[in-house]
Amino acid sequence: MKKMVLGTALATCISGSAFAYDGGDFIFRSGAITVSPEVSSSALSLGDATLEGTAAGVDDGTALSLIGTYMLRDHWGVEVIAATPFSHDLKVSGLGETFDLGETRHLPPTVVLQYYPLQASSRVQPYVGLGLNYTVFFEEKVSGEANDIFASLGATGDASVSLKNSSGIAAEAGVDVAFGADQRWLLNLSVWWMDIDTEATVKVPGVGTVSATVELDPLVYSAGVGYRF
Template sequence: MKKLLVAMSALMMATALNGLSTTAEAADMPAGKPFYKAPAVEAWNPWMIRLRALGVVTRDSGYVDQVPGSGLATSDVVVPELDISYFFTRNIAAELILGVTKNHVTGTGALAGVDVGKSWLLPPTLTLQYHFTDFGAFKPYIGAGVNYTFFFSQSAGGGLVTDSHLKDAAAPVAQIGFDYMINNHWGFNVDVKKLWLRPEWNGTAGGLPVSGKVNLDPWLIGTGITYKF
């Protein structure tokens, strides 16, 4: 009987000590949060869009084959531009820019004062980028890719030039820029691209067929708003 009472007392003491240990561990946990639940982590989304004001600054170079000493200049413009980026990883992304602009070509040199013509441009540009992620809210990147420019709604300047046509052309692209993120979703962007775009040109001047090349080689300088999904 004595041995039975000793065994029961030992069991009750072990149970009491185990309960105290469990109570102490529970007291150390944050109120209302079970110890087994991991903290919430915001899901990562690979999509980003930007809306920018884009300055298109051209080289003002070109020539007409049949007119020695001739040159061709093109107008600079500022247009709205939308780009869409997809991040394959946190560092590697692809960016597609979309926008349209109007181009005005005039003669220089031996053709000074000649209105050659006007054209609308659709220049979709795709770049592959590397984004640096070690600078906090400041997120610089570099990129390279290809542009293909479509010319449409073309018209001659009238007077000497009665027909004007720029041919669609491809061009390599180099890029540098940065995003500065205000929070997880919103930020602002500065972006600079260089295109080596040199479309061929043909038309009619003084009743004769003429041809040449317009060396646009534009700088695309943009700034605007970033939204990261």
């Protein structure tokens, strides 16, 4: 009798019914997510003049990830990536020094088609994905330091900055490690590359409009936990 019970338990574990990634399953993941831009900027322009040797920069930003995956069928899922708003410091270099231009917030809603290569019963589930990203910039602000510099150049009021929204492709790789009594809880590590390009425009009253084309193309890192429903 004991052998029969042990055999039944072993068969259940091998079948993976408790932690299978089957069609129709829903997976929710959340944790810390960091956007780390790999910035490539054109030189700043003021009207028709190009300010040679200048460039824009964007610092990293961290937020809380909110990620849901629906398994369309075994091995294939569709993921929707959301997060609380990211905040990034904006920089300008090449005008004798690097100074703080201001800050912006953004949200990067992204949809990715995922592929899970291992059998559904595997406790360790690597995956890759490819999809589309749309990045929305908002609440852009110019710093007091930047306004002081613009005032020394003849500005007649505070400047304003805006960043154009962006759309592009996104690629990802990640891994889930199941744990817990029913193997429904997950430890997750994931990384994305996102094609994000924007046009930064700074309007300086009494001076003119300063603009630059900026390729952000960040690597996005996430570490957290998940649960499979």
